[in-house]
């Protein structure tokens with residue numbers, strides 16, 4: 001029986017009913033993610049307070065410029081979340097009632113929800129089993145006269161096949177939306193041999209700045225684009241439909257309150273100044289995982305294709321021997337009992353209740369997505385992880401799998 005005092009010495013043991021070996025009990029817990037926010041960031045936010053302008057000021061434009069320049073895009077329109085960024089792109093493209101948008105069912109929920117916001121229809125296309133991105137070879141047969149756009153996701157920071165996507169979009173006269181929310185810093189080699197950054201590969205791209213992303217603004221997102229019509233509309237849509245230079249009380253069109261404050265932009269700007277250092281740290285942690293997982297049977301590390309450079313967002317492995325989702329959940333709980341945070345990324349979007357209800361989706365509709373989703377486990381991943389901590393995660397994963 002555990003006494004109260006003994007339990008207090010094990011703050012990471014939130015799950016009861018697990019037997020954890022003695023040597024693990026002394027180790028501190030390892031979080032799933034942790035933003036890299038330092039004194040520069042704190043100072044930048046304090047400076048905004050000192051200057052007194054905490055909304056719609058110069059930091060907004062500086063931040064937009066920094067992200068747009070970094071991704072090689074002409075314009076950046078910063079908003080209060082990545083979801084808002086996706087939504088106003090869909091709207092600025094005139095996608096509406098009954099229009100169809102081709103997208104992936106294996107993603108964060110926002111990439112499909114932004115289509116529903118405008119009463120358009122997501123036409124899901126299954127994924128490639130290695131990159132986990134939309135399978136371009138299946139797109140042709142999903143195109144109908146109502147198809148208006150393709151919304152592809154650079155999943156877990158690995159770019160989708162943009163050469164093929166561009167070809168398809170050109171051939172069928174479709175708009176291309178890049179959900180690059182997970183891919184800041186990722187690069188893709190175009191068919192002409194040049195490298196382009198994620199976010200710049202479609203008509204418009206998006207980044208998100210929730211604290212688990214590559215950089216954070218607390219909450220926030222941005223639209224990046226080369227198209228001045230999309231940039232102008234997005235600027236209006238984030239601010240109640242107001243156009244630049246018109247009366248504040250007389251918006252031009254239906255819009256939203258998606259603005260982002262100066263405080264958040266100052267934080268993001270300070271993060272962008274350290275972007276190379278931040279991405280290098282994440283890449284280093286990913287390489288430790290790849291090295292240490294190489295000999296672990298039944299665990300597949302993320303695929304790193306040639307011609308693509310991953311912008312590391314999360315570290316999601318696949319338990320390839322997993323017979324069911326329940327097995328992964330059991331391994332997850334064992335790991336958590338050992339003080340190691342982890343999560344199951346992602347649940348198939350088409351099987352979520354409101355998608356089943358609205359569209360009648362069933363198990364078996366997108367078999368690769370469903371199989372992959374029943375194998376995935378996101379391991380702790382952030383800049384400050386040490387090699388020793390990564391090694392402890394890998395050892396604990398092995399022990400957890402043996403225990404299940």
Ligand SMILES: *Cc1c(COP(=O)(O)O)cnc(C)c1O
Nearest residue numbers: 081082083108110181182208210
């Ligand atoms: C994080 C993310 C978003 C946006 O998320 P917000 O929480 O709204 O900022 C959109 N799409 C994908 C794929 C994401 O991972």
